[in-house]
Amino acid sequence: MPRWGMVIDLDKCTACQACVVACQVENNVPVVEEKEYRRRRAMSWMKIVSETEGSYPDVSQRFMPRPCMMCDNPPCTRVCPVHATYLNPEGLVAQIYPRCIGCRFCIAACPYTVKYFNWYDYHDRGPDELRKADNPDVSARPKGVVEKCTFCHHRLMKAKDKAAVENRPLRQGDYIPACVETCPSRAMYFGDLSDPESQVAQLAKSPRAFRLMEDLGTQPKVVYLSERKPYG
Amino acid sequence: MAETDWRKEEDAILLRPIFATGRTYYLVVAVLGALVLWGLVSYIVQYENGLGVTGMNFPVSWSFYIINFVFFVGISHAGTLISAILRLSQAEWRRPITRIAEVITVLVLGIGGMNILIDLGRPDRLMNLFLYGRYQSPLLWDATSITAYFTASSVYLYIPMIPDIAVLRDRSPPGWRSFLYRVLAMGWAGTERQHKVLNRAVAIMAVLVVPIAVSVHTVVSFVFSMTVQPMWHSTIFGPYFVVGAIFSGIAALLVIMAVLRKVFHLEDYLQPIHFSYLGLLLLVMVLLWFYFTFAEYLTTYYGNEPNEMRVFFAKLSGKYAPAFWAMVACNFAIPLPILAFRRTRTILGTVIASISIIIGMWLERFIIIVPTLANPRLRQYAQGSYAPSIVEIGIMVGCFALFSLLYVLFSKLFPIVSISEVREGREKTVEIVKERLDRYKPGLGKLPRATT
Numbered sequence: 164m165p166r167w168g169m170v171i172d173l174d175k176c177t178a179c180q181a182c183v184v185a186c187q188v189e190n191n192v193p194v195v196e197e198k199e200y201r202r203r204r205a206m207s208w209m210k211i212v213s214e215t216e217g218s219y220p221d222v223s224q225r226f227m228p229r230p231c232m233m234c235d236n237p238p239c240t241r242v243c244p245v246h247a248t249y250l251n252p253e254g255l256v257a258q259i260y261p262r263c264i265g266c267r268f269c270i271a272a273c274p275y276t277v278k279y280f281n282w283y284d285y286h287d288r289g290p291d292e293l294r295k296a297d298n299p300d301v302s303a304r305p306k307g308v309v310e311k312c313t314f315c316h317h318r319l320m321k322a323k324d325k326a327a328v329e330n331r332p333l334r335q336g337d338y339i340p341a342c343v344e345t346c347p348s349r350a351m352y353f354g355d356l357s358d359p360e361s362q363v364a365q366l367a368k369s370p371r372a373f374r375l376m377e378d379l380g381t382q383p384k385v386v387y388l389s390e391r392k393p394y395g
Numbered sequence: 396m397a398e399t400d401w402r403k404e405e406d407a408i409l410l411r412p413i414f415a416t417g418r419t420y421y422l423v424v425a426v427l428g429a430l431v432l433w434g435l436v437s438y439i440v441q442y443e444n445g446l447g448v449t450g451m452n453f454p455v456s457w458s459f460y461i462i463n464f465v466f467f468v469g470i471s472h473a474g475t476l477i478s479a480i481l482r483l484s485q486a487e488w489r490r491p492i493t494r495i496a497e498v499i500t501v502l503v504l505g506i507g508g509m510n511i512l513i514d515l516g517r518p519d520r521l522m523n524l525f526l527y528g529r530y531q532s533p534l535l536w537d538a539t540s541i542t543a544y545f546t547a548s549s550v551y552l553y554i555p556m557i558p559d560i561a562v563l564r565d566r567s568p569p570g571w572r573s574f575l576y577r578v579l580a581m582g583w584a585g586t587e588r589q590h591k592v593l594n595r596a597v598a599i600m601a602v603l604v605v606p607i608a609v610s611v612h613t614v615v616s617f618v619f620s621m622t623v624q625p626m627w628h629s630t631i632f633g634p635y636f637v638v639g640a641i642f643s644g645i646a647a648l649l650v651i652m653a654v655l656r657k658v659f660h661l662e663d664y665l666q667p668i669h670f671s672y673l674g675l676l677l678l679v680m681v682l683l684w685f686y687f688t689f690a691e692y693l694t695t696y697y698g699n700e701p702n703e704m705r706v707f708f709a710k711l712s713g714k715y716a717p718a719f720w721a722m723v724a725c726n727f728a729i730p731l732p733i734l735a736f737r738r739t740r741t742i743l744g745t746v747i748a749s750i751s752i753i754i755g756m757w758l759e760r761f762i763i764i765v766p767t768l769a770n771p772r773l774r775q776y777a778q779g780s781y782a783p784s785i786v787e788i789g790i791m792v793g794c795f796a797l798f799s800l801l802y803v804l805f806s807k808l809f810p811i812v813s814i815s816e817v818r819e820g821r822e823k824t825v826e827i828v829k830e831r832l833d834r835y836k837p838g839l840g841k842l843p844r845a846t847t
Contacts, residue, residue: 203452203779212775229773238623244532245523264523265446265516268534270456272622276771280456280516282447306445307516376772379623 175350178226182342189341193285232383434793460514467507473644474500725755
């Protein structure tokens with residue numbers, strides 16, 4: 164069974180936000196109106212978080228793309244009362260939109276703040292132009308449920324179907340999330356961490372590798388690479 | 396039976412609100428009804444549009460409803476728990492207070508639980524809790540504990556009320572009320588056997604209810620402390636919440652006692668000594684609350700963990716400082732001197748202290764829930780803020796009005812001071828105490844054993 168993981172090389176990342184836009188389009192992440200944005204309800208499954216270190220004149224700014232960490236020990240799935248978010252056998256932290264009762268416990272429990280709530284039916288309220296651009300592979304979320312990065316799980320299903328039709332096993336590179344595919348500076352890698360030969364598994368062993376808030380014991384499957392000290 | 400019993404006249408004032416209806420009653424019901432309606436309309440607006448009509452946002456995804464949930468469930472510890480402890484310890488002065496307290500519990504628990512449902516983004520999928528419920532979620536621990544407490548305290552309210560209902564049954568003219576009382580009285584005739592069974596049932600329930608009550612606010616705190624979030628992940632939360640719950644509960648009980656005393660002219664039943672005794676109990680809780688709060692905040696401060704410190708300073712000197720220091724004033728600085736001195740521990744004094752504590756404890760829930768959510772570990776999001784919307788305020792007002800309305804309706808149907816218990820006190824207490832005092836005489840306890 165594969166364990167899907169992502170490696171993000173912060174030394175290569177230019178914080179261009181291409182991954183953010185790619186994710187938004189790929190996953191039908193709603194674009195909220197300005198009023199909602201001002202009320203801090205904008206959604207961004209993939210987000211560039213920044214951190215300013217030091218003070219003038221010795222100051223530096225760091226950027227870090229933040230998808231769902233896909234923890235092996237996720238604090239969010241544990242607290243869900245209805246099994247609407249769970250760790251699937253391939254290591255993906257999945258969301259079942261039609262089952263979620265909207266208690267937002269998982270949002271409160273996630274230390275990485277990757278979970279978003281549909282305060283309104285944002286998809287229906289969005290501009291028609293955007294709805295024409297909807298990705299038919301991804302269901303639109305109704306109001307009142309929690310959503311988050313899925314590592315483009317629909318792409319995995321498609322890749323599996325394709326492999327099944329062609330009567331072959333899933334090959335490396337068959338399944339890649341939109342953000343990784345888009346990254347212009349090739350700072351992102353994706354693959355099977357359980358396969359020691361895979362690029363991600365190799366990179367994860369790099370001395371530059373760290374995982375976000377490792378001390379919490381969440382065991383994320385998103386690995387960052389940086390020459391500088393770990394973020395946070 | 397009713398006509399021949401002369402003591403009926405003695406407690407006539409307890410029956411008056413039930414059999415005589417004044418204009419004020421209709422006025423109060425109308426005003427409260429209107430406020431409840433406001434809350435209901437607010438909820439319908441929310442149901443139709445989604446939780447977007449609230450002030451909640453990212454990352455402050457829990458606020459008023461969860462605060463009110465914790466607050467109301469906290470208040471519920473006034474009643475059944477206090478009443479059970481007083482009954483078990485055979486505190487004589489409990490007699491006029493028990494029912495007043497027990498009703499609070501039952502009503503407020505219902506409203507607290509309701510707030511969780513109000514908070515759901517998809518209340519239409521509530522059945523999923525039964526279809527796909529996972530017991531590892533503290534939310535289900537809550538549901539279990541609260542349901543158990545609600546059931547137990549309803550039974551605990553009902554059983555000691557049976558003799559009173561029988562009194563009402565014998566006095567009411569034929570009609571739906573008389574029918575209701577006849578059914579609820581379950582054929583109570585006041586025989587010795589019935590008394591024995593009743594007392595046994597009350598005693599069992601009193602013992603049963605104490606651990607359930609303690610469990611309720613413990614698991615409410617677990618909703619927060621089971622996560623790894625800064626200033627939530629604390630082992631002290633269970634007992635801290637239980638103490639806070641009893642604290643706010645006694646305060647609510649005192650305020651309601653004062654109101655009932657005024658409105659129903661219960662001066663003979665609820666005397667200054669009741670307020671003074673409960674005031675002393677409240678004083679102990681003031682000190683306990685301060686002790687827990689101090690321990691919690693000092694530990695956080697001394698540990699100096701960066702993520703916790705951001706929440707810590709957001710509370711003490713940041714955006715939430717006004718609420719934090721208002722909480723300290725309301726829960727400690729104001730009530731402590733009032734309750735500590737006998738001269739200020741009057742009815743007025745305890746009521747002022749209690750109102751201050753009720754406000755303070757609501758603020759405490761706010762201070763526990765919102766700053767942590769607004770200051771998550773990823774610092775960029777740590778600019779969260781929150782202000783309630785008109786819908787949230789409407790629903791909160793509606794909740795308070797609903798509580799008051801149901802309380803009024805209850806006191807319209809049943810005597811708010813237990814007639815049978817007060818009477819039992821008059822008839823038996825002197826005898827029981829005399830017997831006990833006799834036993835204290837030196838040597839008497841040993842004598843029988845020595846001779847046999």
